[in-house]
Amino acid sequence: MDLEGYGLIRLIFSVALLLAFGTSVIACGGEKSVTPMRAQSPVATTPADGSVLKISLPPDNGPPPKIDGSRAMQYVKEIVAFGPRPLGSANHKKVEDYILAHLKSDAVENDIFTADTPEGKFPVHNIIAKFPGTKDGIIVIASHYDTNYPLRKTSFIGANDGGSSSALLLEFANQLRGKPREGYSIWLVWDDAEEAIKPDTEVPFLDDSLYGINHLAQTWEADGTLKKIKAFLLADMVGDADLNIERDTNSTPWLEDVVYEAATRLGYQSHFFGRTQAVSDDHIPFVKRGVPSADFIDFNYGYNDVFWHTTQDTVDKLSAKSLEIVGATMLETIRILDKMDSLPPK
Ligand SMILES: [Zn+2]
Numbered sequence: 001m002d003l004e005g006y007g008l009i010r011l012i013f014s015v016a017l018l019l020a021f022g023t024s025v026i027a028c029g030g031e032k033s034v035t036p037m038r039a040q041s042p043v044a045t046t047p048a049d050g051s052v053l054k055i056s057l058p059p060d061n062g063p064p065p066k067i068d069g070s071r072a073m074q075y076v077k078e079i080v081a082f083g084p085r086p087l088g089s090a091n092h093k094k095v096e097d098y099i100l101a102h103l104k105s106d107a108v109e110n111d112i113f114t115a116d117t118p119e120g121k122f123p124v125h126n127i128i129a130k131f132p133g134t135k136d137g138i139i140v141i142a143s144h145y146d147t148n149y150p151l152r153k154t155s156f157i158g159a160n161d162g163g164s165s166s167a168l169l170l171e172f173a174n175q176l177r178g179k180p181r182e183g184y185s186i187w188l189v190w191d192d193a194e195e196a197i198k199p200d201t202e203v204p205f206l207d208d209s210l211y212g213i214n215h216l217a218q219t220w221e222a223d224g225t226l227k228k229i230k231a232f233l234l235a236d237m238v239g240d241a242d243l244n245i246e247r248d249t250n251s252t253p254w255l256e257d258v259v260y261e262a263a264t265r266l267g268y269q270s271h272f273f274g275r276t277q278a279v280s281d282d283h284i285p286f287v288k289r290g291v292p293s294a295d296f297i298d299f300n301y302g303y304n305d306v307f308w309h310t311t312q313d314t315v316d317k318l319s320a321k322s323l324e325i326v327g328a329t330m331l332e333t334i335r336i337l338d339k340m341d342s343l344p345p346k
Pocket residue numbers: 027028148161195309
């Protein structure tokens with residue numbers, strides 16, 4: 001069989017899958033439509049208004065960013081060792097303290113408030129670590145750290161869902177700490193209460209989720225911080241050993257193209273944008289407010305997402321290499337953004 005024949009069979013298989021499963025609605029989430037296609041060119045994108053946006057990318061130079069995937073994986077193991085960490089639980093408090101203990105020498109801001117949910121009031125704790133740069137503007141990297149509330153009475157530990165990305169942010173802090181930054185300030189955000197409190201079958205996901213990040217977006221809009229945020233990068237479910245980051249149509253097209261360019265420069269492009277999906281996740285409140293946003297998410301977690309939101313979401317499904325690939329690509333994305341003369345507004 002030649003490659004073209006194989007491609008045709010794959011296409012037929014993909015169409016068959018599409019017909020079999022169609023579109024489905026999934027939280028953390030959200031709407032998911034499967035359309036096999038590659039990314040657009042990294043230098044020209046089509047914004048929602050139909051115009052073609054030309055992006056001038058800086059040259060590919062300098063050493064690739066460093067990420068210690070093994071150390072990040074160790075953090076995943078330590079986070080999940082606390083057990084399920086749903087909102088309001090004792091385990092949740094232990095993970096808050098665990099993250100803060102890692103950030104002892106950093107500039108940390110705590111955003112603590114009470115969320116009013118369909119199950120009552122819950123304490124919510126966003127943790128923000130700030131690493132100042134020389135350039136005027138902020139790039140936010142966020143990850144939720146809570147586990148799914150409806151699954152709180154099970155052994156669901158969210159190794160990939162909440163664990164992998166929160167661990168990766170701890171590794172980002174290691175890489176950023178104590179080094180002068182030639183570029184935008186970077187704020188790492190461990191946001192809370194991303195997961196729905198009620199099952200999605202009872203309350204639509206976007207009406208009962210994203211409590212922590214919504215609060216931050218509102219606060220930053222009110223105090224003027226939002227205007228300084230040049231890009232919002234989100235990590236969610238980034239540890240799957242079989243790594244395939246989606247091209248998310250809710251993310252900002254030009255920023256997704258920069259992500260693909262960053263992955264390509266590092267030789268990781270085969271792990272990016274093999275599928276295109278619309279993902280509802282923590283970036284939505286920033287997208288709605290016009291902040292360029294990119295969600296790094298691999299939604300295809302086990303065949304037909306069989307591990308997602310199940311007790312099978314455990315560390316043996318993850319790999320240090322995947323954490324390294326996503327981590328390095330996020331930092332390379334920032335390196336490109338740092339060097340771009342000006343960033344498109346949205
Ligand atoms: Zn989830």
